[in-house]
Amino acid sequence: MFERIRHMLVKEFHQLFRDPQMLRFLILPPLLQVLLFGYAVTTNVRNAPAVVVDLDRTFSSRELAARFFSSGHFRLVRETTDIREAEDLMNRGNAGVILRMDPGFEGALRSGRTADFQVIVDGTDSNTAAIVLSYAARITGDYSGGVRMSRMQRNPVPFPGPPSVALASRALFNENLESRFTFLPGIIAFIVMLVCVMLTSMAVVREREIGTLEQILVTPITPAEYILGKTLPFALVGFGEILLVSTVGVLWFDLPFRGSLLLLLVSSALFLSTALGIGLLISTVSRTQQQAMMTAFLYFMPAVLLSG
Known part of the structure; x- marks a missing residue:
């Protein structure tokens, strides 16, 4: 079982990284989007x-x-x-x-x-x-x-008037109420979801288009092994994207990181599992890569607007 999954992983990584444009797609757009949105998406008003x-x-x-x-x-x-x-x-x-x-x-x-x-x-x-x-x-x-x-x-002599209340307010976790500290984590999650769903939505439909899906079906590999072999590479890519864009947010925008890194990785694994599952579902029901891409974009709009 593990040997067959390992062969699927090797095949997927070869297929994923043999295209130089794919490497640029995985690195440059997320970095540019974090830098662009980190400066552009803000509710603070200056000057x-x-x-x-x-x-x-x-x-x-x-x-x-x-x-x-x-x-x-x-x-x-x-x-x-x-x-x-x-x-x-x-x-x-x-x-x-x-x-x-x-x-x-x-x-x-x-x-x-x-x-x-x-x-x-x-x-x-x-x-x-x-x-x-x-x-x-x-x-x-x-x-x-x-x-x-x-x-x-x-004039320390008290003068008549209604009693007053002195308000002492304090904001926890974002003391200066910087809007980028609110938007950047959401932007990071959106970028990771975008990359994972787009990559996974092309996985099965690409095999169907080039005709290799029938060859895989006649092999001894089980459906569970096939799904694991298809999703694990993109899960590793997703973790890499999370570490990459989170590092940019912390080092470039001074985004404060408080708490447990292990808890962040576990929560990221749950988040990635949903993104990979949605991408795999889109890839399964689609017949062409163009149809898979359009279905993925159809999913993104309500997912972003209704997710809070």
Whole structure:
């Protein structure tokens, strides 16, 4: 039994690696996809172009604007006192955010009243707009808390008002909420699944097309041995892909690796078994390699969108 499986493994590896284009397909595209998606797929917003409409012209209004630009999420495009000019810049696509402080901003803060501050964002990209608004709310909340604390230090006498709750939040496992640390593991899993399903989906149908399947069927090899001989090479290739792209993620993108490497390999084996099984099923029901490829792509869309 093991001798027949070994011969199948040798045959599959010879057939897999005798084509130089196959080696390039197994190495270059996964690396390029990890590098491309690692930089392109992100929800963090950096240097959003912003216009400041400061109608108050006081220290407090300038300090609040400086908080925005020192965060790294916003970039100053222009400072003006004309709201129409700021809106014109946004309409032309030169600005995505408008920060507006009306007259009396500092006076309201000094007297303990609520100071009005307006943030206008370009909503053509709803995701970016929501992220920018969350940044603005956080920066404004920090500034407001600092003003309140400074006022209490100057005047320790308690003033009437509703009780407040100080929120202390902390994110575990991704302290800075870097989006690439969320997307990269999913990208790695998708690339490995893509390679394994595509390779396995071509395995049986290629034998059928070139006419060697009938020759294998007349040999003493059993169906279980044939399936093992067909899937084990691609399982080893899949493990190699996992180690390759994971190493790139850890070394190039500083993706933190915490926990047991053995547990990762065991979980990867379970993941690979499903990908190889799906690829083998596609290869069995397909009659041509073109049909197998189209069926594999038909599977990928719902698998990616519905898998979470």
